[in-house]
Amino acid sequence: MKERRVIAGLVLFATVLFALVPVIRRGAELPTAQHHFVHALMLAGAALSGILFAGRTRGGRRGAVWLVIATLVPALAMLLMWPSKYAYFETHPYGHLTEHLALVVLGFLAGFGGERYAAGIGWAAGIGIFAMGMLAIGGYGVVRSVPNTIGIAAAPTSRANIGGLPNQTRGAALFAQNCAVCHGTVGVGGEGPSLKNERSRKSLVQAEAWIQNPAPPMPKLYPGTLSLRDVADVAGYVETLR
Amino acid sequence: MTSTHVSEQNAGLRVMWTYIATGLAIFVLMLLVGIVTRASQAGWLPLDPGSFYSLLSLHGVGMIVAMAISGLGVLWYLARREMELDESIAFIAYGFFLAGTVCVIVSAIPGRYGSLWTMLYPLPFVGTYWPSWATGTWLIGNALVMLGFMLWCGQMLGALLARYGGVRGMLAVDYVLRNRDFTQSGKKPPPPQMFAAAITAFDGFITGTVGLVIGTALIVHWMDPSVALDPLWAKNLTYLFGHSFANLTMYMAVAGIYVGLPLCTKREYHTSPPLVVAWWGTLLFVIIAYFHHLYMDFVQMQWMQFVGEIASYLAAIPVVVVTVYGGVMLVHRSGMRWSLGAMFLYAGMIGWVVGGIAAVLDATIPANVDLHNTLWVPGHFHTYLLEGVLLFILGWVFVNLEQRAQAASGLLTRWLIGVGMFGGGALFLLGFYLAGAFGVPRRYAVEPAPGPFFASLATMGALIFLAGFVICGAEAWRLARLPKRQAVG
Numbered sequence: 001m002k003e004r005r006v007i008a009g010l011v012l013f014a015t016v017l018f019a020l021v022p023v024i025r026r027g028a029e030l031p032t033a034q035h036h037f038v039h040a041l042m043l044a045g046a047a048l049s050g051i052l053f054a055g056r057t058r059g060g061r062r063g064a065v066w067l068v069i070a071t072l073v074p075a076l077a078m079l080l081m082w083p084s085k086y087a088y089f090e091t092h093p094y095g096h097l098t099e100h101l102a103l104v105v106l107g108f109l110a111g112f113g114g115e116r117y118a119a120g121i122g123w124a125a126g127i128g129i130f131a132m133g134m135l136a137i138g139g140y141g142v143v144r145s146v147p148n149t150i151g152i153a154a155a156p157t158s159r160a161n162i163g164g165l166p167n168q169t170r171g172a173a174l175f176a177q178n179c180a181v182c183h184g185t186v187g188v189g190g191e192g193p194s195l196k197n198e199r200s201r202k203s204l205v206q207a208e209a210w211i212q213n214p215a216p217p218m219p220k221l222y223p224g225t226l227s228l229r230d231v232a233d234v235a236g237y238v239e240t241l242r
Numbered sequence: 243m244t245s246t247h248v249s250e251q252n253a254g255l256r257v258m259w260t261y262i263a264t265g266l267a268i269f270v271l272m273l274l275v276g277i278v279t280r281a282s283q284a285g286w287l288p289l290d291p292g293s294f295y296s297l298l299s300l301h302g303v304g305m306i307v308a309m310a311i312s313g314l315g316v317l318w319y320l321a322r323r324e325m326e327l328d329e330s331i332a333f334i335a336y337g338f339f340l341a342g343t344v345c346v347i348v349s350a351i352p353g354r355y356g357s358l359w360t361m362l363y364p365l366p367f368v369g370t371y372w373p374s375w376a377t378g379t380w381l382i383g384n385a386l387v388m389l390g391f392m393l394w395c396g397q398m399l400g401a402l403l404a405r406y407g408g409v410r411g412m413l414a415v416d417y418v419l420r421n422r423d424f425t426q427s428g429k430k431p432p433p434p435q436m437f438a439a440a441i442t443a444f445d446g447f448i449t450g451t452v453g454l455v456i457g458t459a460l461i462v463h464w465m466d467p468s469v470a471l472d473p474l475w476a477k478n479l480t481y482l483f484g485h486s487f488a489n490l491t492m493y494m495a496v497a498g499i500y501v502g503l504p505l506c507t508k509r510e511y512h513t514s515p516p517l518v519v520a521w522w523g524t525l526l527f528v529i530i531a532y533f534h535h536l537y538m539d540f541v542q543m544q545w546m547q548f549v550g551e552i553a554s555y556l557a558a559i560p561v562v563v564v565t566v567y568g569g570v571m572l573v574h575r576s577g578m579r580w581s582l583g584a585m586f587l588y589a590g591m592i593g594w595v596v597g598g599i600a601a602v603l604d605a606t607i608p609a610n611v612d613l614h615n616t617l618w619v620p621g622h623f624h625t626y627l628l629e630g631v632l633l634f635i636l637g638w639v640f641v642n643l644e645q646r647a648q649a650a651s652g653l654l655t656r657w658l659i660g661v662g663m664f665g666g667g668a669l670f671l672l673g674f675y676l677a678g679a680f681g682v683p684r685r686y687a688v689e690p691a692p693g694p695f696f697a698s699l700a701t702m703g704a705l706i707f708l709a710g711f712v713i714c715g716a717e718a719w720r721l722a723r724l725p726k727r728q729a730v731g
Contacts, residue, residue, distance in 0.1 A: 064331045067400070071392045074451070075385065078458035083469055118400025120408070125396075128451040135452065139475025140459045166468075199374060203367045204467035232468075 008052030012108070015045030019100035032083045033142045039081050039103055040133025046107025047126030053108075054115035054122055063117070070113035070125040074132055077106040081133070083141025166204070166236020174234050178221055187241040192218065199239045207235035254322045257332045261315020262639060264336070268308035268343060269632070273711070275301045277704045280673075283689050284697035291687035292371050295356030298685070299380075302359030303346050306488050307387055309627055311339050312635045313494030314394055314442075320497050321398060321439040324432070325405035331397045338390025345383025355380045358685065360484060363460060363476035367467065378464050385457040391487070392450035398443035406432060412440050413525070414518045421515060431513045434500035434565075437521040442494050445486060445528055453483035474541055485532035488623065489557070492594065493524065495631045496561075498638035499569055499587055505641050506584040507576035511568060520560035527557035534605040538614065547607065554605030562598050566591045581650045582659065582717065586637030589664055593629025597622055600675070617696070618678025625671050628707075629664070639718060647724035651717050659717065662710015666703050673700025 019042055030038065080103055110129045115122025136142075176185065182192030189195070202210060211231045212222045222231050279297050282289035289297075318332055349355040353376025357366040361384070366377045406412040416424045417431040424431075432440075456479035463469050500511045533550020536542045569591050578584055600622035603609050613619065644650055651659075677696035682689055689697060 064328055064334060067331060067393060067396050068334060071389060071396055075389065075454050075458055078455060079462065082462050082466070114396070117396070118404055120403040121396055121400045124399060124447055128447065131451060132455050135455045135479065136459075138478075139472025140455070140462075141469045141471070142475075143470045143472050203370075203374070205364075205470075206368060 004052055004055065008049045011045055011052065012049035012104075015042055015049065015104055015107075016101070018042055018045065019104050020097065021100075032140075033137045035083070036081060036133060036136040036140065036142070039077075039100075040130055040136070042100060042103050043077060043107035043110075043133050044126065044130040046104040047111035047122070047129055050108040050111030050113075051115045051122040051126055054112045066113040066117040067121070070110050070117060070121065073106045073109045073113070074125070074129045077103055077110075077129060078132055078136070078140075080106070081136055081140065083136075166232045166239075168233065168237045168240055171233035171235070171237030174226070174230050175237050178225060179234065182218075187238065195238050195241050198241055204235055204239050207238055208232060211235055253329045254319050254327075257322075257329055257336075258315045258319035260333075260336065261318065262312050262635065264340070265308045265310075265312030265315065265635070268304055268311065270711075272301050272304035272308055273704075273708060275304065277701065277708065280697055280704060281701045282687070283694060284701045285694050286698070286701060289687075292354060292356060294687040295358065296350045296354045296372070299356050299358045300347065300350035303384065304343070305627060306359070306491065307339065307343055307346070309491040309631045309635075310391070310487070310494070311336075313491050313631060314391075316635060316638050317435070317439055317442060317494045317497050318394070318398075320435045320501055321401070324436060325401045327397060327401050331393060335390040335393040335397075338386050338393065342383045342386030342388075342390065345379050345386060349376045349380035349383060353379060360480060361460065362480060363463070363471050363473055366460070367463065374464070378461070381457060381461045381464060385454065385461065388450050388453040388457060388483070391446060392454070395443045395446035395450060398439055399447060402436070402440055402443060406436075412436075413522065414513065417513070418515045418518050431518065434511055434513050434517060435497035437513075437518065438493050438497040438500070441521055441525050441528070442490050444525060446490055448529055449483050449486040449490065452479050453487070456480050456483060474539065477536065477539065478542075481532040481535045482529060485535060486529045488627075489528050489531065491631050492626060493528075493561075495590075495634035495638075496565060496594075498634040498641075499565060499591065502583060502587050502634075502638050502641040503569055503572050505645060506581065506587070507572050507578045509572050509576055511572060514564075514568075517564050517568065520564040523556045523560045524558075527553040531557040531605070534610060535614075537607055537610050551605055551607055555602060558598050558601060562594060566595060579650065580656070581640065581644050582656060582714075583637050583639075583641035583644050585656065585660065586633045586640060588637075590630050590633030590637055593625055593633055597624075597626030597630050600625060612681075613678060615683055616678040617674045617682050617684050617693075620684055621671055621674030621678050624674060629667050629671070633663075636714065640721070643718060643721035646726050647721055648727040649721060649724055651721070655713065655717055659710050659714045662706055662708075662713060664710075666706025666708075666710055669703030670700050670707055671703070673697060673703060 018038075021038070080099055107126075107129055111122045111126040113122070114125035175183075175187070179187075179192075182190055183195050184190045187195035187198070198207065208231055211226070211234060212220075214220055222228070226234065275297050278287060278289065279294060279301060281287045282294055314335075318327060321327060354372040355366075355376040356372060357370070357377075357380075361380065366380070370377065402412045403409070410416060412432070414431040414437075417429075456476060459469075459471055459476070463471055504511050530549065531554040533542075533546050534554050537547055537550070569588070573584075573588065600618065604613050604619055604622060673696045676699075677689075677693055678684075680692055680696075682693040682696065686693070
């Protein structure tokens with residue numbers, strides 16, 4: 001039992017060390033797919049230590065709450081692996097570290113909770129949470145290069161290239177310079193249609209695709225007047241109009 | 243019988259009847275929604291395409307969830323007779339199912355979400371005529387159902403591993419591979435219904451995990467459209483989870499045959515090596531059988547298409563053949579009285595075979611090219627669910643009610659229900675199959691000719707089915723109100 005706990009402690013220690021990488025690398029960012037792989041390894045290490053810490057469950061199952069925890073935490077881990085170029089957490093090394101430590105806690109809880117509930121369930125939850133991380137590599141924020149058969153598919157790819165979230169303040173300024181003549185100062189409409197509640201008609205991706213390739217009489221300002229970054233920011237601003 | 247045993251049995255029955263009653267209530271609601279969509283295709287009702295797609299989306303998810311909740315209730319009760327299961331987890335999972343179903347209904351009715359149950363990326367987000375919140379509510383609703391299912395599977399898996407001493411015992415590996423040693427040692431393999439429980443729990447856990455990956459990814463994309471997903475990856479995961487979940491509803495309900503038919507025939511349904519091996523086939527192949535939904539996706543790797551064809555055969559054929567053969571042998575010369583419970587269970591096996599053959603045809607690559615985008619496919623899964631899963635559940639319900647009251651239904655009632663539910667059901671299904679054979683496309687709000695003609699046939703069949711189902715409900719109510727004469731199971 002003691003040896004088991006020592007091994008569990010070592011595995012957890014190694015996992016936490018692994019989670020410290022963003023602080024050591026000081027913000028040098030990995031491509032999304034590799035980042036998911038790193039997350040999957042952390043989740044696996046944390047889950048394994050959780051299983052080992054939980055020990056063998058004797059005398060049947062121990063409380064529904066452990067099963068509920070083991071079931072819910074993988075979904076939370078997937079949310080934390082939100083791959084929007086890691087805008088919220090990962091632009092700052094300590095924010096990134098916090099996210100990694102949270103993933104370690106969730107992985108640990110999956111393994112520990114499952115194994116506390118019933119022998120074998122920790123392994124199922126641990127393998128499950130690792131598999132989720134690995135599956136994410138295939139397409140969660142990762143888009144393979146495919147022929148653009150429908151126009152809108154170009155937008156996500158190009159957004160992935162520019163990275164980050166739209167800067168709506170900058171978008172508002174660009175809108176005032178280039179779009180307000182037809183659409184009104186705050187998008188109330190004029191010569192062009194009103195853009196109020198555009199969010200209910202077009203998603204951000206669709207709005208970007210439209211600005212890049214508009215139908216006449218709307219002028220095509222990309223790539224001449226507006227850059228890819230400008231398009232993203234204007235679309236981000238338009239999505240806020242109410 | 244001790245007081246503890248009685249209270250344990252009551253707890254089991256409480257869970258079972260709560261699940262079945264909720265599942266059948268959702269079923270009735272979704273049946274009405276389905277009839278409205280089919281009547282609209284027949285030109286009987288003026289329904290705009292937007293409303294049509296919203297109702298079709300609701301009908302698709304609602305029916306699968308209805309069948310799953312009912313099947314999980316039956317299976318939970320049958321498994322609990324063999325091992326310890328916690329009532330509180332069953333009710334927590336039930337809460338997730340209920341919350342998820344409410345979200346789906348809210349999303350489709352006031353929200354008008356209309357991207358169908360498959361919610362294939364990027365369709366829920368592109369060219370939408372519904373507000374963004376409806377997409378989010380839909381996705382969250384599906385995720386809640388999946389979390390409930392994961393909880394159910396986690397509990398079942400934990401109990402099975404504890405009861406049979408690990409995966410080897412749970413899947414009766416020694417019973418098949420070392421049969422002589424196993425039987426000489428005086429051990430017994432798990433009863434047949436426990437294989438249904440094991441496959442549902444094991445594959446359900448995998449299915450649920452995949453469902454949570456794609457579900458979370460879609461929710462994240464909804465909140466932050468800059469997170470792009472790979473469409474082929476998304477389609478693979480969506481079908482791995484969706485197709486497998488829909489398939490598992492059958493395996494949940496099949497447990498009713500293994501216990502219900504023996505109650506009718508007074509014979510035992512034994513576990514045999516062929517039965518175990520057949521269930522192994524389902525265990526291994528049901529989660530990759532979905533490849534047949536991607537035959538026309540030219541970017542999918544080619545080897546996966548061939549594997550998909552073989553997996554589709556191996557997941558379904560062995561277990562259908564062995565189970566149905568065993569069921570027929572059980573009934574043969576047993577002198578079984580054809581009560582409603584027995585009728586439903588037996589007819590359910592026929593529905594399973596017919597729906598299975600139609601599925602195998604669709605999974606065969608040369609036929610798939612002609613059939614997959616036609617109404618043939620809805621024909622197959624409506625047979626599977628309406629004349630298979632539903633009948634197994636109703637069979638189990640009636641076997642319980644009849645045994646409990648030591649009473650049976652009159653001849654006229656049985657005929658009325660039979661004509662309504664089997665006759666009406668057959669007409670309804672023919673409307674799909676014939677339209678499919680004539681190449682009428684599926685998922686069209688307005689169908690080209692001869693679609694509306696077959697939609698009219700199908701609508702008439704569905705209305706006759708509904709009439710039979712109403713009589714069936716009234717008969718169940720009558721039997722349930724009779725005084726209890728015998729404990730069941």
